[in-house]
Amino acid sequence: VTSITLKEHLLYSHWIYGNGLMLAARLKLSVDHPVRRFLKQYYYGTATVNQDSKDALLPVSGFGHRTFSFTDESWVAFFTDLVADWEWVPLPDKLERMGLPGPLLEALPVAADGLLLWRTI
Structure with a gap:
């Protein structure tokens, strides 16, 4: 459950895919592009939610660290390894x-x- 929650949901779905979709649409498509207009309903507020979740969940001694049974060192190593192993x-x-x-x-x-x-x- 820990791996699914932190890896698949938080890191991949929110921080990588969610931010990636939002950034790609905003940086590469014009404001009036039909695909950007369609996608906006799915990424609206993504940057704020993900920034807030990063601030609350990622730091050692933050809410995420206190919720799961990691030492300070293993918490940092867990996310370091996840990011290093991620591939598109x-x-x-x-x-x-x-x-x-x-x-x-x-x-x-x-x-x-x-x-x-x-x-x-």
Whole structure:
């Protein structure tokens, strides 16, 4: 549960993918670009939420550190290793790497909706 919460949810979903989507849309698409206008509803407020979560959860002795059973050194090492091990994998490849049977994979919203959005963009 700790790894899913800190790695998949906090680091990957919020700090990497959420910030990445917001930054890419804002830096590379004009204000009136239809894709940027569509995506805005999904990334609106992302920078503030992620900044606040970083300030509250990441520091040693912060809320995140106190919530999980890490020493000061292991807390820093955990996030250092996660960031060092992260690699960009396109969504179709990431889903394939999961190795799930077709019907189960197709039932996941990230596969059904995510691939539809992936192919659209």
